[in-house]
Amino acid sequence: MRSFVYALAVGLLGAAILHIVIILMLPRFSERDAFSRVSALDDVHSFVALPGTPGGPNGLANDNPYLRTAVCTFSIGAQPALFQAVGAVPFWSIVLYDEASNEIFSMNDKTSVAGNLDLVVATPAQMLALRRTTRPELEKSILVEMSGNVGYAVLRTLAPMPSLEDAARNFLAEATCDGLRPGS
Amino acid sequence: MFRIPLLVALALTVAFGLGTFSAIEALKVTLGFGGITLGPWTAFPQAQTADADPYAKAHRARAGALLLGGAEGLVFYARTDSKGMPLDAGCTYEISGQTPAARFWTLHVTGPDDRPFSLDAGLPTAINSWTVLRRADTAFTVALSRKAQPDNWVALPEQGRFALVLTLLDTPTAGSSGVMELEMPAIVTTGCGDA
Numbered sequence: 494m495r496s497f498v499y500a501l502a503v504g505l506l507g508a509a510i511l512h513i514v515i516i517l518m519l520p521r522f523s524e525r526d527a528f529s530r531v532s533a534l535d536d537v538h539s540f541v542a543l544p545g546t547p548g549g550p551n552g553l554a555n556d557n558p559y560l561r562t563a564v565c566t567f568s569i570g571a572q573p574a575l576f577q578a579v580g581a582v583p584f585w586s587i588v589l590y591d592e593a594s595n596e597i598f599s600m601n602d603k604t605s606v607a608g609n610l611d612l613v614v615a616t617p618a619q620m621l622a623l624r625r626t627t628r629p630e631l632e633k634s635i636l637v638e639m640s641g642n643v644g645y646a647v648l649r650t651l652a653p654m655p656s657l658e659d660a661a662r663n664f665l666a667e668a669t670c671d672g673l674r675p676g677s
Numbered sequence: 678m679f680r681i682p683l684l685v686a687l688a689l690t691v692a693f694g695l696g697t698f699s700a701i702e703a704l705k706v707t708l709g710f711g712g713i714t715l716g717p718w719t720a721f722p723q724a725q726t727a728d729a730d731p732y733a734k735a736h737r738a739r740a741g742a743l744l745l746g747g748a749e750g751l752v753f754y755a756r757t758d759s760k761g762m763p764l765d766a767g768c769t770y771e772i773s774g775q776t777p778a779a780r781f782w783t784l785h786v787t788g789p790d791d792r793p794f795s796l797d798a799g800l801p802t803a804i805n806s807w808t809v810l811r812r813a814d815t816a817f818t819v820a821l822s823r824k825a826q827p828d829n830w831v832a833l834p835e836q837g838r839f840a841l842v843l844t845l846l847d848t849p850t851a852g853s854s855g856v857m858e859l860e861m862p863a864i865v866t867t868g869c870g871d872a
Contacts, residue, residue, distance in 0.1 A: 500684035504691025511696025516703070516735045523738035530741050552741060557844055558803040559783045562743060584781055584846060588725075588746030594737055595727035599746025601847050603780070647743050651781060651846070653807040 520593060525552075527594050531645040532566045538672070540565045540648055542665045561661040563648045565670035570642045572675065573615035573623065575634075578648065578668035580608045582660050585650040589614060591641045598637045606633045610648070613673060614639050646670060700735075709733025715861040717761070718753040718843065750779070750846035756789070756838075758864040764840065766833040768869040769822035772841070774862035775815070779845035782806045784819065786831060789838045800832040817862075 520526065530551040534541050540563035543553050555562050567574040576587065580602050587610060588599035602608050611634045615623060620638045623631065648668055652661040709732040712719045724733045725744035737744065745752060757763055758770060776782050785803035788794055794802065804819055810828050811817045820826035821841075823833050833839065841864065 496680070496684055497687075500688040501691060504688040505695070507688065507692025508695035508699065511692055512700045512703075515697065515700035516731050519700075519704075519735040520738035523741075525741045526738040527741045527743055531743075553743065556742065557783055557842075558785050559805050560844070564743065586746070586749035586846070588744075588749055590725070593727075593734075594725070594744070595729075596725045596744075596746050599748040601748050603847060604748060647746075649745075649749065653781070653783075653805045 527553075527590065528566075528592050528645055531564045532643075534564065534566075538565070538567075538670060540646075540665060540668045540670050542662065559651055559653050560649050561652055561665055563665040563668060564645055565648070566643065566645045567614065567670060568643045569614055569616055569619065569639065571672070573613050573619050573673040574670065575673040576610055576612040576614070576646060576648075576668070576670050578610035578664060580605075580610065580650075580664065582650045582664045583653070583657065585610065585648065585664065587612065587646060587648045589637065589639070589644055589646050591639065591644045597639050597644060600635070605635070610668065611635065612637060614644075615673075616640070616642070703732060704736050704739055707732065708736050715753070715859055717755040717757045717759050717864050718861045719755070720751050720753045722747070722751055745844070748847070750844055751848055753843040753845070753861070755841040755843070755864060758866050760866070762866060763838055764864070765869070766823065766836050766839055769820065769867045771818055771820055771865045771867050772862045773816065773818035773865070775817075775860045776806075776843065776862060777845060777848060777859045779806075779848035781846040783844045783846075784831065785842050786821070786833060787840050787842055788834075789840055794834045794839070801830060802832060804829055804831055819862075820867075 530553050533551050542561065542563040543555050545555055553564065578585065584602060586599065586601035589597040591597055613631060613634045614637045617638055617640065620636060623636065648665060650661045650664050652658045708721050708724060710730045711723045711733070712721045721733065723729050724737060725746060755764070783803060783805040786794060809817045809819065817829060819829040819831055821831050821833055823835065
């Protein structure tokens with residue numbers, strides 16, 4: 494009887510350890526996390542607009558009936574990434590996530606310059622180079638520093654009424670997500 | 678003679694069974710710690726950040742949802758009415774009051790697993806701050822029921838539990854530490870059954 498209780502106690506201790514291990518290791522091994530899903534959309538270097546609910550590529554979809562979402566993976570190992578969009582929509586917002594889906598940076602149209610999206614993401618070393626050479630086309634860009642090399646961006650806009658659907662679709666379709674060309 | 682292997686097997690079964698089960702259940706039940714609760718509404722302003730607790734990080738890795746960033750907005754979930762009773766599609770509800778300051782808000786109905794319901798096309802499954810009809814004091818009342826209602830109406834599914842999702846876009850609420858007085862709309866049950 495005593496050994497039975499002892500085995501049960503060992504089992505409970507093991508269960509507690511396993512519980513903690515699973516919770517802590519799950520983010521590292523999950524293949525269903527947002528980064529895996531977004532990077533499995535093979536269209537690199539452009540925003541991919543997500544379809545309405547339910548379902549969508551890799552389970553990604555607009556989960557809010559009035560928000561229209563587009564996603565894009567970026568890699569800043571070789572060059573900074575540049576995100577641009579011209580806003581003729583009532584609202585837009587962008588959020589940058591790293592590989593572990595931690596928020597790096599987020600903003601909306603009220604915090605932008607003239608309502609347009611113009612965002613450069615760079616590693617600390619690239620940022621130093623960017624600051625040293627003043628490039629006129631980057632004068633109004635918002636510069637964001639990121640320590641990792643890869644991540645994904647989520648661009649959202651609103652279609653509160655069916656008549657605004659086209660504007661939202663065009664906004665997302667014309668948004669660009671590309672590597673920053675080296676300055677001349 | 679089979680006592681020792683039996684005890685080892687027991688310990689291993691308990692460890693693996695309970696450990697795995699409890700981890701999965703814990704991730705189903707909660708989005709993590711650090712939520713802010715206002716009446717029946719709960720939000721997790723830290724869920725998408727690096728400061729999120731391990732449960733929130735494990736949950737978001739498993740759910741794989743595209744979360745809202747801090748400057749984008751904040752999502753509130755409600756699974757009960759203001760008295761704490763679970764939301765059931767067999768009942769009718771009234772959501773009334775004000776939302777915290779936000780440039781735009783949307784309200785929609787989802788299933789208990791946070792997936793949207795697919796109702797017949799044409800039925801209103803959501804409402805937003807542009808389309809909602811307000812009273813003179815800018816407060817609003819939204820009726821939730823299976824049958825059509827006058828004024829603001831959001832249709833419910835045929836049966837079963839459901840959840841309400843209120844998304845505030847461009848809101849200072851996300852950064853608030855509870856210092857600001859936040860007013861959320863109340864969810865009142867107005868009747869159950871076909872009566």
